[in-house]
Amino acid sequence: MALDNLRAFLDAIDARGGLVRVERPVSLDKEMTEIADRCMKSPGGGPALLFRHPTLPSGGAARHPVAVNLFGSERRMALALGVERLDDVGERLAALLNVKVPDSLLGKLAMLPQLAEIAKYPPKTIGGQPPCQETVIRERDVDLSQLPVPVCWPEDGGPYITLPGVITRDPRTGVRNVGMYRIQVIGKSELAMHWQRHKVGAAHWRDMAERGERMPVAIALGGDPTSIYAASAPLPPTIDEFLFAGFLRREPVRLAKAVTSDLEVPAEAELVLEGYIDPREELVLEGPFGDHTGFYSLADYYPKVHVTAVTMRQDPVWPHTIVGRPPMEDYWLGHATERIFLPLLKITLPEIVDLHMPAEGIFHNLVFVSIDKQYPGQAYKVMNGLWGQGLMSLAKVIVVLDKDVNVRDPKEAWWVALNHIDPERDVRFSMGPIDVLDHSSRGFTFGSKMGIDATRKWKEEGFTREWPSRIVMDLETKRRVDEMWKELGIEL
Ligand SMILES: Cc1cc2nc3c(=O)[nH]c(=O)nc-3n(C[C@H](O)[C@H](O)[C@H](O)COP(=O)(O)O)c2cc1C
Numbered sequence: 001m002a003l004d005n006l007r008a009f010l011d012a013i014d015a016r017g018g019l020v021r022v023e024r025p026v027s028l029d030k031e032m033t034e035i036a037d038r039c040m041k042s043p044g045g046g047p048a049l050l051f052r053h054p055t056l057p058s059g060g061a062a063r064h065p066v067a068v069n070l071f072g073s074e075r076r077m078a079l080a081l082g083v084e085r086l087d088d089v090g091e092r093l094a095a096l097l098n099v100k101v102p103d104s105l106l107g108k109l110a111m112l113p114q115l116a117e118i119a120k121y122p123p124k125t126i127g128g129q130p131p132c133q134e135t136v137i138r139e140r141d142v143d144l145s146q147l148p149v150p151v152c153w154p155e156d157g158g159p160y161i162t163l164p165g166v167i168t169r170d171p172r173t174g175v176r177n178v179g180m181y182r183i184q185v186i187g188k189s190e191l192a193m194h195w196q197r198h199k200v201g202a203a204h205w206r207d208m209a210e211r212g213e214r215m216p217v218a219i220a221l222g223g224d225p226t227s228i229y230a231a232s233a234p235l236p237p238t239i240d241e242f243l244f245a246g247f248l249r250r251e252p253v254r255l256a257k258a259v260t261s262d263l264e265v266p267a268e269a270e271l272v273l274e275g276y277i278d279p280r281e282e283l284v285l286e287g288p289f290g291d292h293t294g295f296y297s298l299a300d301y302y303p304k305v306h307v308t309a310v311t312m313r314q315d316p317v318w319p320h321t322i323v324g325r326p327p328m329e330d331y332w333l334g335h336a337t338e339r340i341f342l343p344l345l346k347i348t349l350p351e352i353v354d355l356h357m358p359a360e361g362i363f364h365n366l367v368f369v370s371i372d373k374q375y376p377g378q379a380y381k382v383m384n385g386l387w388g389q390g391l392m393s394l395a396k397v398i399v400v401l402d403k404d405v406n407v408r409d410p411k412e413a414w415w416v417a418l419n420h421i422d423p424e425r426d427v428r429f430s431m432g433p434i435d436v437l438d439h440s441s442r443g444f445t446f447g448s449k450m451g452i453d454a455t456r457k458w459k460e461e462g463f464t465r466e467w468p469s470r471i472v473m474d475l476e477t478k479r480r481v482d483e484m485w486k487e488l489g490i491e492l
Contacts, residue, residue: 002082002249005131005268006222006317009070012079013048020047028066028150028159029057033322036068040328045073050317054148057159062148066318071229072329077336080225081248086339089248094343104348106390110238112247121246123253123264130256130267132220133311138260142189142307147271148318149185153290157299159185160289161273163319165220165231165241166195167263168204171211176264177201178241180231183219183305184286191305192286193217193277196436197445198394200237205303209279216261217277217305222270222319227253232333233340234391242266260308270316275307293362293437294325327359334363345392349385351378353403358410364394364435368407371400376460380428383451387432394435399452404470417454425462426453 003009013019026032032051039046048070054062071077078086096115112118149159161183168177177200184192195201208215222228226248230241242253255264258274265272283301291297321329338357346352353370357363371382379400386392401407405416421427427450434447441447457463 002224002226002251003080004224004254006067006070006225006228006270006319009080009225010048010050010067010317013070013076016075016079018048018073018076020049022049022051023053025053025055025061026051027055027057028062028148030151030154032066032068032150032320033152033324036322037324037328039069040072040322045069045076045327045329045332048072048076054150056145056148057151058145063146064148064316064318066148066150066320068320068322069329070225070319071321071332073332074335077229077332080229081336082226082250086336087342089336090340090343093247093340094347097344097347104389106236109236109344112239113243118243118247121243121250121252123240123242123246123255125255125257125264126267130254131313132222132265132267132269132272133256133259134314135312136259137310137312139189139308142310144185144188144191144273144307144310147185147310150320150322152322153296153324155288155296156290157184157285157287161185161191161219161221162323163221163228163321165223165227165266166193166201167218167220167265168201168215169263170204170237171207171213173238175238176240176242177204177237178220178227178231180228182289184289186284186286186304189275189307190284191219191273191275191307192284192302193305194286194289194302198391198433198436203237205277205279208277212279215277215279216258216263217275218258218261218263218265219273219275219305220266220269221272222317223266223268224249224253227266228319229333229336232330233337236390258309259311265311270319271310271312273305273307274309274311275305277303277305279303290324291437292323292326292328292330293439295439297437298439326362331359345386345389348389349382351382354407356407356410356413360410361397362437364391364438365396367392367395367398368410368413369398369400370403370405370407371455372403373455376458379453379455380451383428383453384430387430387449393433395449396434396438397450397452399454402455417452420454420456421452426457427451428453 049068051066165178179201181195227245230245246252254267256267260274284304286302287299288296351371355369383398407413430449434441
Protein backbone atom coordinates (compact mmCIF):
# COMPACT_ATOMS: atom_id res chain seq x y z
CA MET A 1 0.00 0.00 0.00
CA ALA A 2 1.39 3.40 -0.99
CA LEU A 3 1.83 6.05 1.69
CA ASP A 4 -0.76 8.76 1.04
CA ASN A 5 0.58 11.69 2.98
CA LEU A 6 3.25 13.06 5.28
CA ARG A 7 1.58 11.76 8.45
CA ALA A 8 1.37 8.23 7.02
CA PHE A 9 5.09 8.53 6.18
CA LEU A 10 5.83 9.71 9.75
CA ASP A 11 3.84 6.78 11.17
CA ALA A 12 5.67 4.31 8.92
CA ILE A 13 9.05 5.71 10.02
CA ASP A 14 7.91 5.58 13.65
CA ALA A 15 6.77 1.96 13.31
CA ARG A 16 10.32 1.09 12.21
CA GLY A 17 11.85 2.91 15.18
CA GLY A 18 13.30 5.72 13.06
CA LEU A 19 11.47 8.74 14.51
CA VAL A 20 12.37 10.86 17.53
CA ARG A 21 9.66 13.15 18.88
CA VAL A 22 11.27 16.18 20.46
CA GLU A 23 8.96 17.44 23.23
CA ARG A 24 11.23 20.19 24.53
CA PRO A 25 10.61 23.60 22.95
CA VAL A 26 13.24 24.35 20.30
CA SER A 27 13.66 27.65 18.51
CA LEU A 28 13.10 27.84 14.74
CA ASP A 29 15.90 30.36 14.82
CA LYS A 30 18.98 28.18 14.12
CA GLU A 31 18.56 25.81 17.10
CA MET A 32 16.62 23.35 14.94
CA THR A 33 19.43 23.43 12.36
CA GLU A 34 22.12 22.67 14.93
CA ILE A 35 20.14 19.70 16.25
CA ALA A 36 19.25 18.37 12.79
CA ASP A 37 22.82 18.88 11.54
CA ARG A 38 24.24 16.73 14.35
CA CYS A 39 21.72 13.98 13.48
CA MET A 40 22.37 14.16 9.72
CA LYS A 41 26.13 13.92 10.27
CA SER A 42 25.79 10.79 12.41
CA PRO A 43 26.40 7.34 10.84
CA GLY A 44 23.62 6.28 8.49
CA GLY A 45 22.03 9.73 8.46
CA GLY A 46 20.52 9.85 11.98
CA PRO A 47 16.86 9.64 12.99
CA ALA A 48 13.92 11.54 11.56
CA LEU A 49 12.84 14.31 13.93
CA LEU A 50 9.45 15.69 14.85
CA PHE A 51 9.78 18.94 16.77
CA ARG A 52 6.47 19.06 18.61
CA HIS A 53 6.87 22.49 20.21
CA PRO A 54 8.91 24.82 18.01
CA THR A 55 9.19 28.43 19.10
CA LEU A 56 8.96 31.28 16.61
CA PRO A 57 11.99 33.54 16.05
CA SER A 58 9.86 36.26 17.70
CA GLY A 59 9.70 34.12 20.85
CA GLY A 60 6.13 32.76 21.01
CA ALA A 61 5.11 29.16 20.54
CA ALA A 62 4.57 28.10 16.93
CA ARG A 63 1.18 26.59 16.17
CA HIS A 64 2.41 23.64 14.17
CA PRO A 65 5.06 20.95 14.67
CA VAL A 66 8.02 20.68 12.29
CA ALA A 67 9.33 17.43 10.75
CA VAL A 68 12.97 17.21 9.62
CA ASN A 69 15.21 14.51 8.11
CA LEU A 70 12.34 12.25 7.00
CA PHE A 71 14.23 11.24 3.84
CA GLY A 72 17.64 11.21 5.53
CA SER A 73 18.74 7.58 5.22
CA GLU A 74 18.87 4.91 2.53
CA ARG A 75 16.18 2.95 4.39
CA ARG A 76 13.78 5.86 4.77
CA MET A 77 14.32 6.93 1.16
CA ALA A 78 13.38 3.41 0.04
CA LEU A 79 10.40 3.46 2.42
CA ALA A 80 9.26 6.76 0.88
CA LEU A 81 9.30 5.19 -2.56
CA GLY A 82 7.77 1.90 -1.40
CA VAL A 83 10.68 -0.32 -2.45
CA GLU A 84 13.25 -2.56 -0.79
CA ARG A 85 16.17 -1.25 -2.89
CA LEU A 86 16.38 2.11 -4.64
CA ASP A 87 17.82 0.31 -7.68
CA ASP A 88 14.48 -1.52 -8.08
CA VAL A 89 12.82 1.69 -9.26
CA GLY A 90 15.44 2.35 -11.93
CA GLU A 91 15.22 -1.19 -13.23
CA ARG A 92 11.41 -0.97 -13.45
CA LEU A 93 11.67 2.31 -15.34
CA ALA A 94 14.44 1.07 -17.66
CA ALA A 95 12.45 -2.04 -18.58
CA LEU A 96 9.60 0.24 -19.63
CA LEU A 97 11.82 2.54 -21.62
CA ASN A 98 13.78 -0.12 -23.43
CA VAL A 99 12.18 0.94 -26.66
CA LYS A 100 13.89 1.56 -29.95
CA VAL A 101 13.04 5.18 -30.64
CA PRO A 102 13.90 7.94 -29.92
CA ASP A 103 17.55 7.47 -29.09
CA SER A 104 18.33 10.19 -26.58
CA LEU A 105 17.62 9.84 -22.89
CA LEU A 106 15.47 12.94 -22.79
CA GLY A 107 13.60 11.71 -25.86
CA LYS A 108 12.91 8.39 -24.20
CA LEU A 109 11.87 10.03 -20.96
CA ALA A 110 9.58 12.32 -22.87
CA MET A 111 7.70 9.22 -24.03
CA LEU A 112 6.81 8.29 -20.45
CA PRO A 113 3.27 9.67 -20.49
CA GLN A 114 2.44 7.53 -23.52
CA LEU A 115 3.49 4.29 -21.91
CA ALA A 116 0.61 2.19 -20.64
CA GLU A 117 2.23 1.40 -17.27
CA ILE A 118 2.63 5.12 -16.61
CA ALA A 119 -0.69 6.20 -18.08
CA LYS A 120 -2.37 3.82 -15.63
CA TYR A 121 -1.76 6.24 -12.78
CA PRO A 122 -2.55 9.80 -13.93
CA PRO A 123 -3.23 12.27 -11.13
CA LYS A 124 -6.90 12.37 -10.16
CA THR A 125 -8.71 15.60 -9.34
CA ILE A 126 -11.21 15.04 -6.55
CA GLY A 127 -14.29 17.06 -5.65
CA GLY A 128 -15.49 18.19 -2.20
CA GLN A 129 -13.28 19.55 0.52
CA PRO A 130 -9.78 18.07 0.34
CA PRO A 131 -7.75 17.59 3.55
CA CYS A 132 -5.33 20.36 2.50
CA GLN A 133 -8.18 22.89 2.55
CA GLU A 134 -9.76 22.15 5.94
CA THR A 135 -8.66 25.64 6.93
CA VAL A 136 -8.48 28.46 4.38
CA ILE A 137 -6.87 31.84 5.08
CA ARG A 138 -7.28 34.39 2.31
CA GLU A 139 -5.75 37.63 1.11
CA ARG A 140 -5.37 40.18 3.94
CA ASP A 141 -5.63 37.55 6.66
CA VAL A 142 -2.51 35.82 5.37
CA ASP A 143 0.40 36.26 7.79
CA LEU A 144 3.40 34.11 6.95
CA SER A 145 5.16 35.06 10.19
CA GLN A 146 2.66 32.79 11.98
CA LEU A 147 3.97 29.73 10.12
CA PRO A 148 6.87 27.72 11.54
CA VAL A 149 9.41 28.71 8.88
CA PRO A 150 12.94 28.21 10.23
CA VAL A 151 15.94 30.50 9.94
CA CYS A 152 18.65 27.96 9.13
CA TRP A 153 22.12 29.54 9.39
CA PRO A 154 23.63 32.67 10.99
CA GLU A 155 24.14 34.65 7.76
CA ASP A 156 20.87 33.63 6.07
CA GLY A 157 18.81 36.48 4.64
CA GLY A 158 15.67 35.34 6.50
CA PRO A 159 13.38 32.38 7.16
CA TYR A 160 13.31 29.74 4.43
CA ILE A 161 10.83 27.18 3.14
CA THR A 162 13.14 24.33 2.18
CA LEU A 163 11.07 21.26 1.22
CA PRO A 164 8.30 22.56 -1.05
CA GLY A 165 6.76 21.32 -4.26
CA VAL A 166 6.40 24.44 -6.42
CA ILE A 167 3.59 23.95 -8.91
CA THR A 168 3.49 25.93 -12.16
CA ARG A 169 2.14 25.34 -15.64
CA ASP A 170 3.80 25.70 -19.04
CA PRO A 171 1.77 28.49 -20.69
CA ARG A 172 2.35 26.95 -24.13
CA THR A 173 1.68 23.26 -23.55
CA GLY A 174 -0.31 23.34 -20.31
CA VAL A 175 2.00 20.67 -18.85
CA ARG A 176 2.41 21.03 -15.11
CA ASN A 177 5.78 21.18 -13.33
CA VAL A 178 6.49 20.52 -9.69
CA GLY A 179 9.94 21.62 -8.55
CA MET A 180 11.72 21.72 -5.21
CA TYR A 181 13.11 25.25 -4.94
CA ARG A 182 13.93 27.03 -1.69
CA ILE A 183 11.73 30.05 -0.94
CA GLN A 184 12.54 32.98 1.32
CA VAL A 185 9.82 34.63 3.38
CA ILE A 186 10.29 38.36 2.77
CA GLY A 187 7.02 39.84 4.04
CA LYS A 188 3.62 39.17 5.61
CA SER A 189 2.37 37.69 2.35
CA GLU A 190 5.44 37.83 0.12
CA LEU A 191 8.05 35.30 -0.86
CA ALA A 192 11.19 35.24 -3.02
CA MET A 193 11.30 32.23 -5.35
CA HIS A 194 14.77 30.78 -5.87
CA TRP A 195 14.31 28.75 -9.04
CA GLN A 196 17.61 28.61 -10.85
CA ARG A 197 17.82 29.43 -14.55
CA HIS A 198 18.33 25.80 -15.66
CA LYS A 199 15.12 24.69 -13.94
CA VAL A 200 11.68 24.15 -15.39
CA GLY A 201 9.82 26.60 -13.09
CA ALA A 202 12.20 29.35 -14.22
CA ALA A 203 11.50 28.49 -17.89
CA HIS A 204 7.74 28.79 -17.26
CA TRP A 205 8.32 32.15 -15.62
CA ARG A 206 10.40 33.43 -18.57
CA ASP A 207 7.58 32.37 -20.94
CA MET A 208 4.95 34.09 -18.80
CA ALA A 209 7.10 37.23 -18.59
CA GLU A 210 7.39 37.28 -22.39
CA ARG A 211 3.61 37.17 -22.61
CA GLY A 212 3.30 39.77 -19.83
CA GLU A 213 0.83 37.54 -18.02
CA ARG A 214 0.43 37.01 -14.28
CA MET A 215 1.77 33.62 -13.32
CA PRO A 216 -0.15 31.48 -10.84
CA VAL A 217 2.06 29.50 -8.45
CA ALA A 218 1.13 27.01 -5.74
CA ILE A 219 3.56 25.81 -3.09
CA ALA A 220 2.72 22.45 -1.55
CA LEU A 221 4.16 21.38 1.79
CA GLY A 222 3.77 17.70 2.50
CA GLY A 223 1.67 15.30 0.47
CA ASP A 224 2.65 11.76 -0.34
CA PRO A 225 6.40 11.08 -0.07
CA THR A 226 6.81 10.08 -3.72
CA SER A 227 5.44 13.47 -4.81
CA ILE A 228 7.84 15.24 -2.46
CA TYR A 229 10.73 13.25 -3.93
CA ALA A 230 9.50 13.74 -7.53
CA ALA A 231 9.74 17.54 -7.08
CA SER A 232 13.51 17.08 -6.64
CA ALA A 233 13.96 14.70 -9.59
CA PRO A 234 15.46 16.01 -12.86
CA LEU A 235 12.56 15.05 -15.12
CA PRO A 236 12.25 16.61 -18.58
CA PRO A 237 9.82 19.53 -18.87
CA THR A 238 7.27 17.41 -20.73
CA ILE A 239 6.63 15.23 -17.70
CA ASP A 240 4.25 16.11 -14.92
CA GLU A 241 5.94 15.13 -11.62
CA PHE A 242 2.55 14.01 -10.21
CA LEU A 243 2.28 11.52 -13.09
CA PHE A 244 5.78 10.25 -12.28
CA ALA A 245 4.84 10.06 -8.58
CA GLY A 246 1.77 8.01 -9.57
CA PHE A 247 4.06 5.59 -11.41
CA LEU A 248 6.37 5.35 -8.40
CA ARG A 249 3.55 4.68 -5.92
CA ARG A 250 1.49 2.62 -8.37
CA GLU A 251 -1.52 4.71 -7.38
CA PRO A 252 -2.70 8.06 -8.69
CA VAL A 253 -1.81 11.21 -6.76
CA ARG A 254 -5.04 12.90 -5.64
CA LEU A 255 -5.31 16.57 -6.55
CA ALA A 256 -7.79 19.33 -5.73
CA LYS A 257 -8.58 22.71 -7.29
CA ALA A 258 -6.69 25.56 -5.68
CA VAL A 259 -8.98 28.13 -4.05
CA THR A 260 -7.53 31.27 -5.67
CA SER A 261 -6.15 30.05 -9.02
CA ASP A 262 -6.84 27.44 -11.66
CA LEU A 263 -3.90 25.25 -10.62
CA GLU A 264 -4.39 21.88 -8.97
CA VAL A 265 -2.70 21.10 -5.68
CA PRO A 266 -2.06 17.81 -3.84
CA ALA A 267 -5.22 17.05 -1.85
CA GLU A 268 -3.17 15.29 0.82
CA ALA A 269 -0.72 18.17 1.41
CA GLU A 270 -0.29 19.51 4.94
CA LEU A 271 -0.38 23.12 3.76
CA VAL A 272 -0.51 24.94 0.43
CA LEU A 273 0.57 28.53 -0.21
CA GLU A 274 -1.27 29.84 -3.27
CA GLY A 275 -0.16 32.96 -5.06
CA TYR A 276 1.07 34.63 -8.21
CA ILE A 277 4.08 36.32 -9.74
CA ASP A 278 3.59 39.52 -11.67
CA PRO A 279 6.34 39.51 -14.32
CA ARG A 280 6.10 43.30 -14.65
CA GLU A 281 7.22 43.69 -11.05
CA GLU A 282 10.86 44.27 -10.09
CA LEU A 283 12.81 41.24 -8.96
CA VAL A 284 13.63 41.08 -5.26
CA LEU A 285 16.87 40.35 -3.43
CA GLU A 286 16.96 36.74 -2.28
CA GLY A 287 19.62 35.31 0.07
CA PRO A 288 22.25 34.89 1.27
CA PHE A 289 21.49 31.29 2.13
CA GLY A 290 23.66 28.58 3.72
CA ASP A 291 23.55 26.17 0.81
CA HIS A 292 24.15 22.51 0.06
CA THR A 293 27.62 23.35 -1.21
CA GLY A 294 28.57 23.97 2.43
CA PHE A 295 29.06 27.66 1.63
CA TYR A 296 26.64 30.55 1.54
CA SER A 297 25.14 31.30 -1.83
CA LEU A 298 25.28 35.05 -2.32
CA ALA A 299 22.18 37.23 -2.48
CA ASP A 300 20.77 37.66 -5.98
CA TYR A 301 17.59 38.83 -7.68
CA TYR A 302 14.60 36.48 -8.03
CA PRO A 303 10.85 36.84 -8.63
CA LYS A 304 8.48 37.87 -5.87
CA VAL A 305 5.45 35.70 -5.09
CA HIS A 306 2.33 37.36 -3.67
CA VAL A 307 0.50 34.86 -1.46
CA THR A 308 -3.25 35.00 -2.01
CA ALA A 309 -4.23 32.11 0.27
CA VAL A 310 -2.80 29.72 2.82
CA THR A 311 -4.78 26.51 2.99
CA MET A 312 -4.07 23.72 5.45
CA ARG A 313 -5.23 20.71 7.38
CA GLN A 314 -6.65 21.33 10.84
CA ASP A 315 -3.40 20.09 12.42
CA PRO A 316 -0.69 20.46 9.79
CA VAL A 317 2.90 19.27 10.20
CA TRP A 318 5.48 21.54 8.56
CA PRO A 319 8.04 19.57 6.51
CA HIS A 320 11.55 20.99 6.58
CA THR A 321 15.09 20.12 5.68
CA ILE A 322 18.41 21.81 6.19
CA VAL A 323 21.23 21.96 3.72
CA GLY A 324 24.86 22.82 4.49
CA ARG A 325 28.21 21.08 4.54
CA PRO A 326 27.57 17.53 3.32
CA PRO A 327 26.41 14.96 4.16
CA MET A 328 22.88 16.22 4.78
CA GLU A 329 19.38 14.87 4.15
CA ASP A 330 19.43 16.06 0.52
CA TYR A 331 22.23 13.55 -0.20
CA TRP A 332 19.63 10.77 0.12
CA LEU A 333 17.13 12.48 -2.19
CA GLY A 334 19.92 12.93 -4.75
CA HIS A 335 21.12 9.39 -4.17
CA ALA A 336 17.65 8.06 -5.04
CA THR A 337 17.85 10.04 -8.28
CA GLU A 338 21.30 8.60 -8.97
CA ARG A 339 20.03 5.03 -8.57
CA ILE A 340 16.72 5.61 -10.41
CA PHE A 341 18.28 7.36 -13.40
CA LEU A 342 21.37 5.15 -13.76
CA PRO A 343 19.62 2.41 -15.79
CA LEU A 344 18.25 5.16 -18.03
CA LEU A 345 21.73 6.55 -18.64
CA LYS A 346 22.81 3.02 -19.50
CA ILE A 347 20.25 2.87 -22.30
CA THR A 348 22.09 5.57 -24.20
CA LEU A 349 25.59 4.87 -22.82
CA PRO A 350 25.51 1.06 -22.53
CA GLU A 351 29.17 0.75 -21.53
CA ILE A 352 28.37 2.36 -18.17
CA VAL A 353 28.60 -0.23 -15.38
CA ASP A 354 28.00 2.03 -12.38
CA LEU A 355 27.98 5.69 -11.49
CA HIS A 356 28.25 7.52 -8.20
CA MET A 357 28.09 11.09 -7.00
CA PRO A 358 29.69 11.14 -3.53
CA ALA A 359 28.20 13.41 -0.87
CA GLU A 360 31.26 15.69 -0.74
CA GLY A 361 30.91 16.32 -4.46
CA ILE A 362 27.42 17.83 -3.85
CA PHE A 363 26.12 16.11 -7.04
CA HIS A 364 27.34 18.60 -9.61
CA ASN A 365 31.01 18.77 -8.58
CA LEU A 366 32.06 15.13 -8.96
CA VAL A 367 30.82 12.09 -10.85
CA PHE A 368 32.64 8.74 -10.74
CA VAL A 369 31.65 6.42 -13.54
CA SER A 370 32.89 2.89 -14.29
CA ILE A 371 32.74 1.51 -17.82
CA ASP A 372 33.24 -1.77 -19.64
CA LYS A 373 35.96 -0.40 -21.92
CA GLN A 374 35.94 -2.07 -25.32
CA TYR A 375 37.86 0.39 -27.52
CA PRO A 376 40.37 3.24 -27.28
CA GLY A 377 38.97 6.64 -26.37
CA GLN A 378 35.80 5.21 -24.85
CA ALA A 379 36.31 7.10 -21.59
CA TYR A 380 36.09 10.37 -23.56
CA LYS A 381 32.98 9.18 -25.35
CA VAL A 382 31.34 8.56 -21.96
CA MET A 383 32.31 11.87 -20.36
CA ASN A 384 31.12 13.81 -23.41
CA GLY A 385 27.93 11.74 -23.47
CA LEU A 386 27.23 12.55 -19.83
CA TRP A 387 27.86 16.26 -20.38
CA GLY A 388 25.15 16.10 -23.04
CA GLN A 389 22.37 14.69 -20.81
CA GLY A 390 19.96 16.98 -18.94
CA LEU A 391 21.27 18.21 -15.59
CA MET A 392 24.37 15.98 -15.98
CA SER A 393 25.50 18.85 -18.22
CA LEU A 394 26.28 20.73 -15.00
CA ALA A 395 28.81 18.11 -13.76
CA LYS A 396 32.12 19.84 -13.08
CA VAL A 397 34.48 16.87 -12.78
CA ILE A 398 33.88 13.43 -14.32
CA VAL A 399 36.27 10.59 -13.49
CA VAL A 400 35.99 7.51 -15.73
CA LEU A 401 37.29 4.18 -14.41
CA ASP A 402 37.35 0.56 -15.52
CA LYS A 403 34.53 -1.81 -14.60
CA ASP A 404 36.48 -3.59 -11.83
CA VAL A 405 36.53 -0.42 -9.71
CA ASN A 406 33.78 0.01 -7.14
CA VAL A 407 32.83 3.64 -7.82
CA ARG A 408 30.32 3.55 -4.96
CA ASP A 409 33.38 3.66 -2.68
CA PRO A 410 35.04 7.06 -3.24
CA LYS A 411 38.23 5.98 -1.42
CA GLU A 412 38.68 3.09 -3.83
CA ALA A 413 37.81 5.27 -6.83
CA TRP A 414 40.38 7.95 -5.93
CA TRP A 415 43.02 5.36 -5.03
CA VAL A 416 42.76 3.71 -8.43
CA ALA A 417 42.29 6.94 -10.38
CA LEU A 418 45.34 8.65 -8.88
CA ASN A 419 47.45 5.58 -9.58
CA HIS A 420 46.24 5.29 -13.16
CA ILE A 421 46.65 8.80 -14.49
CA ASP A 422 49.41 10.67 -16.21
CA PRO A 423 47.80 14.05 -15.60
CA GLU A 424 48.90 15.79 -18.75
CA ARG A 425 47.85 12.86 -20.91
CA ASP A 426 44.63 11.88 -19.14
CA VAL A 427 42.99 15.13 -18.07
CA ARG A 428 40.91 17.15 -20.53
CA PHE A 429 39.16 20.46 -20.06
CA SER A 430 35.90 21.42 -21.69
CA MET A 431 33.44 24.29 -21.36
CA GLY A 432 29.77 24.33 -20.61
CA PRO A 433 26.92 25.40 -18.34
CA ILE A 434 27.78 25.38 -14.64
CA ASP A 435 25.47 25.06 -11.65
CA VAL A 436 24.05 28.34 -10.36
CA LEU A 437 25.50 27.56 -6.91
CA ASP A 438 29.10 27.26 -8.15
CA HIS A 439 30.97 30.25 -6.71
CA SER A 440 34.24 29.64 -8.53
CA SER A 441 33.38 29.61 -12.24
CA ARG A 442 34.63 32.46 -14.42
CA GLY A 443 31.13 33.55 -15.26
CA PHE A 444 27.77 33.07 -13.57
CA THR A 445 26.63 29.57 -14.67
CA PHE A 446 29.38 29.29 -17.29
CA GLY A 447 32.79 27.76 -16.97
CA SER A 448 35.15 24.87 -17.44
CA LYS A 449 34.82 21.18 -16.76
CA MET A 450 37.41 18.51 -16.18
CA GLY A 451 37.26 14.97 -17.50
CA ILE A 452 39.73 12.43 -16.12
CA ASP A 453 40.34 9.23 -18.03
CA ALA A 454 41.44 6.91 -15.21
CA THR A 455 40.88 3.71 -17.17
CA ARG A 456 43.80 1.39 -18.04
CA LYS A 457 45.42 2.80 -21.19
CA TRP A 458 45.67 0.77 -24.35
CA LYS A 459 48.42 0.53 -26.98
CA GLU A 460 46.21 2.43 -29.42
CA GLU A 461 46.03 5.20 -26.83
CA GLY A 462 49.82 5.51 -26.95
CA PHE A 463 50.61 3.44 -23.83
CA THR A 464 53.28 0.86 -24.64
CA ARG A 465 54.49 -0.05 -21.15
CA GLU A 466 53.12 -2.98 -19.18
CA TRP A 467 50.08 -2.32 -16.96
CA PRO A 468 50.48 -3.84 -13.48
CA SER A 469 47.81 -5.87 -11.73
CA ARG A 470 46.24 -5.01 -8.39
CA ILE A 471 47.64 -6.60 -5.26
CA VAL A 472 45.23 -9.24 -3.99
CA MET A 473 46.15 -12.08 -1.62
CA ASP A 474 45.60 -15.59 -2.96
CA LEU A 475 42.64 -17.52 -1.53
CA GLU A 476 44.71 -20.43 -0.16
CA THR A 477 46.83 -18.14 2.04
CA LYS A 478 43.74 -16.29 3.21
CA ARG A 479 42.14 -19.61 4.16
CA ARG A 480 45.19 -20.72 6.17
CA VAL A 481 45.31 -17.39 8.03
CA ASP A 482 41.55 -17.56 8.72
CA GLU A 483 42.10 -20.95 10.33
CA MET A 484 44.96 -19.79 12.56
CA TRP A 485 43.49 -16.37 13.40
CA LYS A 486 42.13 -17.25 16.85
CA GLU A 487 45.53 -18.64 17.90
CA LEU A 488 47.36 -15.42 17.02
CA GLY A 489 45.99 -13.39 19.94
CA ILE A 490 45.37 -10.38 17.71
CA GLU A 491 42.14 -8.41 18.28
CA LEU A 492 41.06 -6.13 15.44
C1 LIG B 1 16.41 20.21 -0.47
C2 LIG B 1 16.56 20.70 -1.88
C3 LIG B 1 16.57 22.06 -2.15
C4 LIG B 1 16.70 22.53 -3.47
N1 LIG B 1 16.70 23.87 -3.68
C5 LIG B 1 16.74 24.33 -4.96
C6 LIG B 1 16.64 25.72 -5.21
O1 LIG B 1 16.56 26.55 -4.31
N2 LIG B 1 16.63 26.14 -6.50
C7 LIG B 1 16.73 25.25 -7.55
O2 LIG B 1 16.68 25.68 -8.70
N3 LIG B 1 16.86 23.93 -7.33
C8 LIG B 1 16.85 23.44 -6.06
N4 LIG B 1 16.95 22.10 -5.82
C9 LIG B 1 17.17 21.18 -6.95
C10 LIG B 1 15.90 20.93 -7.72
O3 LIG B 1 14.87 20.49 -6.85
C11 LIG B 1 16.11 19.89 -8.80
O4 LIG B 1 17.08 20.36 -9.71
C12 LIG B 1 14.84 19.54 -9.56
O5 LIG B 1 15.16 18.63 -10.59
C13 LIG B 1 14.19 20.77 -10.13
O6 LIG B 1 12.98 20.42 -10.75
P1 LIG B 1 12.68 20.86 -12.26
O7 LIG B 1 13.62 20.00 -13.10
O8 LIG B 1 11.26 20.49 -12.44
O9 LIG B 1 12.96 22.30 -12.36
C14 LIG B 1 16.83 21.61 -4.52
C15 LIG B 1 16.82 20.24 -4.26
C16 LIG B 1 16.69 19.78 -2.95
C17 LIG B 1 16.67 18.29 -2.71
